[in-house]
Amino acid sequence: KDYSWEDHGYSLVNRLYPDVGQLLDEKFHIAYNLTYNTMAMHKDVDTSMLRRAIWNYIHCMFGIRYDDYDYGEINQLLDRSFKVYIKTVVCTPEKTTKRMYDSFWRQFEHSEKVQLACVLRDS
DSSP states (O other): OOOOIIIIIHHHHHHHSTTHHHHHHHHHHHHHHOOOSOBTTBOSOOOHHHHHHHHHHHHHHTTOOOTTSOTHHHHHHOOHHHHHHHHHHHHOGGGOOHHHHHHSOTTSOHHHHHHHHHHHHHO
């Protein structure tokens, strides 16, 4: 069976650092479920597929892969400039530039892009 935060990580962290597991669990749930249900000019959009692709792309960078996820979705939903931005924010945030920020999701609201950056930093 695959490793999962719910089945393995939570109890391990709580055993080593009491109460930290609950704090991390709350952060993970907030980050994973955070959405305005908008995409640029479109309202009431189910963004779960995009959020799942971002989440799994980040996990992939750290060697975590899931047997039941179609990784082709990542390439369908995340273009190259967006992947560069995600990797930079997650791995080396000090190297993030305005040019990177401006190069992806050009039609999206700044609030959507900033929300994404916050989620990426909590990942």
